[in-house]
Amino acid sequence: MVSASHFTLNASTVARVHTALSLGAFLTALFLGCALHYQKIVKNGVAGYPEEWFPSVSATVGDWYPERNIFQILIALTSGPRFVVVILQYYLNRSQSSSLPMVVFLSGILRTFLCGGWVFITSNDDHDIHDILMISYIVCNLPWMLGGISCTTLGNEKAQQRRQLIATTFFASMIPMIYFFVQHKVHRIPGAYTHYSFFEWGLIFQDILYDSVAELDFKTANLQISLGSFTHESDEIRPILVENKLHKSEIEEVPVKAEIPSPRHLSREKSYDEETNPWKDTPSPNGHPIASSWRPITTFLSDAYLSYICWSIFTSLAPTLFYFSVWELGIAGHELALLSSLSPGLLGIPSFHSWSRTLDGRTTLHLLSFLGLAAYAVEDPFARLLAVALANMALSIRLAVDWTGADGRGAGYQGILTGLGLILSSLSKHANHSSNPVWPLVNETSGGYNKTGIALALLALAELYTRPSETPIIKRRPKQLGDRRVNHEGRTSWFIPAVSLGGLLFSLHLFLADSSTLIAWSWTGYPIKGPVPHTHGSLTILAQVLGLLIPLYLSSHAPRLLSILQSPAWFLYGAASAYVTFTYRNWLGYAGGWNLSVFLMSLIPQVFENAASSGKVARTYFTAWLVAILFDLANVWAVAYAFVPGGVYLRERTDLILIMQMATLAFGFNWPRLPKSAISMTLPSSTVSFTRILLVLAAVFSLLVTMYRAPTSSPQPFKPGARIVTAGIWTVHFGIDNEGRDSRRRMGDLIKDMQLDVVGLLETDLHRIVFGNRDLTRVIAHDLGYHVDIGPGPNSHTWGAVLLSKFPIINTTHHLLPSPHGELAPAIEAVLDIYGTEVTVIVAHNGQEEDPLDRELQSKELARIMAASYPRPVIFLGYVVTKPGAKRPAPYEILVSDGRMHDIDSFDFDRWCEYILYRGLYRTAYARVSRSTITDTELQIGQFVLPKHGTQVTDNSNEARYLRSWKEDLPESHWFPMEYYGNENEGGVRGHYYHVFNTPLYYKIPEGAIL
Structure with a gap:
């Protein structure tokens, strides 16, 4: 037993004091504000009492004397216990094998400073700075809360459950809060700010309650503070350790290496066996699935960013090309650049295919595809088109190689990455006024961040080249294919999966490349009866996140239920959603589009798995891109029929194109009396955790962008006095x-x-x-x-x-x-x-x-x-x-x-x-x-x-x-x-x-x- 000093304090008392001071500061301000300045603090730029009858947090704590001053004094007193609580939590969770506790600790410190920022710089002082600090504080809550949940000791189930409940409620509350904020700021509806204020106060109290859970951690660990040192009473703690088996203070002394094995560690003489999972995780000694070093995190983030770059380059080809078609008002010949996506046909050359699967080959293809980013610096439109077309040639080859599992991580992982990249692309456009910041058609004067995008892409590529992995040679045996579709030669059919993949790529590009496209489909004008493109785009991103979470969740928690995503019932759900999207308008039409987004995103892993299982890389991905290109042209001809030969046959036939889209997607499902296919998406728990965190971050960030971009005042004419x-x-x-x-x-x-x-x-x-x-x-x-x-x-x-x-x-x-x-x-x-x-x-x-x-x-x-x-x-x-x-x-x-x-x-x-x-x-x-x-x-x-x-x-x-x-x-x-x-x-x-x-x-x- 470590001897205690003459003064000893239970750490749980510090946590209790922090909770009391925090609650006291806000409740005191609320009481004094309502008692002294009620009608002033409920009044806003739209309405006052009685339409607005409950004050916002900002008006309560930052507008009037004396409540503002008393609040700031009390919240300043809170800072001491707050820093101590953050430090003590790191003391309990620290680990030599994981950097996650350090991430949580740093986010907790930064979060504390940001809290002081938006508290002491009120909206009256500087509205923009106040909002930036507030939004940054909420963003820091993501690693603080999600990381805190992962770091909670396995034996402390009560704290774990309470943190999960509060964090879920916290982030879920942001959705209605932003909705009412938009109703107030954009639509200027009296009373909307009162409803917004309820959720704003709810976030405050949920934030305080989450921090209060630290008291349970300290009690469980029997953590005490003595003058000048921390004291662990080991004799008293040991019974807890015996009961829980996995207390961190004991486990951290056991050296456990939780590094993900890589195909590079496999012998070159041995072929890669699909039954061996090179991505199988070793349990983390901290009781959470996060791997034990920064490398797996940086590897995942690099892959996700490179996927975002892929979508950015791919989606830039059409507008770079059709610049010429619009000027000519007809077929200009430049449309041949679309055929650059057919380059996977070159993989039919065995030597080129083998080279493309090596680390050097994949890196070279990446570098060539980055020409699509560097093309922004090219002034001549035709030279820019050539650069983007060449980039897409390299990109399509590299995607075909990766989507067939050249890095040893499987097509399911590549499908998840592709979905993540699409979400990040849509999110970047949502945050950048509907323009991708790394497109070659933008530069620093038109909303581009091209140099930053290129620098990050090179860093991600450097990580790829130096990571401890080497491309294995995958040799598939027909008997390993399970019950996938197999032809009479014992090999999987390639044509049907290729058509399905092509239809999916086009559908994702058409509907989900921008978060407001489906809203535009449902728009009917004023008075507004549906979603608004400028304010509800985040809802589409939420649908994309949910759609990708479905196969991710099923793969890790209920693998047998993955077959639901290949059932005819799931296809009928998607077909019904497409019908509603096309037929109806306003909120009902957008509801169809929202569900269609969920459906399309949920298909990505299974369609990728089916395409990769064919064994015919060149013909599969050549056909897939050919299908996507044909759909691209048909979609253009539905409007531009006056300028293309034969266009009259597709005049205004979006309905026909949509039917053909759904028909190609239907090939990916298990229909009665037809050969069955089954997806088996095995992902390491670390990948599942990283993906979930990134998806949550994307969803929350999209909501914060909507709030930040919301107008702060109504439009006013330039010269109202003179009429x-x-x-x-x-x-x-x-x-x-x-x-x-x-x-x-x-x-x-x-x-x-x-x-x-x-x-x-x-x-x-x-x-x-x-x-x-x-x-x-x-x-x-x-x-x-x-x-x-x-x-x-x-x-x-x-x-x-x-x-x-x-x-x-x-x-x-x-x-x-x-x-x-x-x-x-x-x-x-x-x-x-x-x-x-x-x-x-x-x-x-x-x-x-x-x-x-x-x-x-x-x-x-x-x-x-x-x-x-x-x-x-x-x-x-x-x-x-x-x-x-x-x-x-x-x-x-x-x-x-x-x-x-x-x-x-x-x-x-x-x-x-x-x-x-x-x-x-x-x-x-x-x-x-x-x-x-x-x-x-x-x-x-x-x-x-x-x-x-x-x-x-x-x-x-x-x-x-x-x-x-x-x-x-x-x-x-x-x-x-x-x-x-x-x-x-x-x-x-x-x-x-x-x-x-x-x-x-x-x-x-x-x-x-x-x-």
């Missing part, structure tokens, strides 16, 4: 500029400078594989503050239309204009609340020059919509292929005469496709701004003044509307930016300048106007 409305129309060429770069931030710069209150954007449906599954509006709406209607979704077979509005959107109607021969034309009919007056805004994209009947019918429908809203004020922002003043059946006369509209300036004869029409407002300015290199079409801008609420335009005559003016005769609030005067040689801003007239045109407001 000015500035509207613009711009055809933006699918968000890709003339150099093949993402152009959304450049577009936002010009929109901001021109102070546009209402913007119509055309060629905007980027939720397609060929445009990178992007959301054109995400960064503009976030940075500049706009209400957004993305128009008809990708399942409506149009090129898209978008409405951005600084004014509240009362309702919108999406129209698919008559298009018997050419491409389907979209239109948005929106009613805006502009300074208290309802104003109709039309955003439309008519058909091409080649289809005069389509344009005539579309113009008649638009004229009918505008005439039906008379006498309400109307602004028309459209792409109309016609000449100014052209007589019917040309669109111009139909729109102006039948629609009861006025041209913004009928004397501007130098127009062809973009037009602004208006009614019921006073036009005061008109400008045409050059496009620079953003797109192939200029930005047209019209400025209007709204008559006083309840009145109309007093003089609609031609003479009154064309009282031209110098800008100096108008108030300065009516002037367009002076910086944009110039020409293509000098002046202007970023290559933009007023052209055609070389100046904006200004107009006087008629005398007698009631404003």
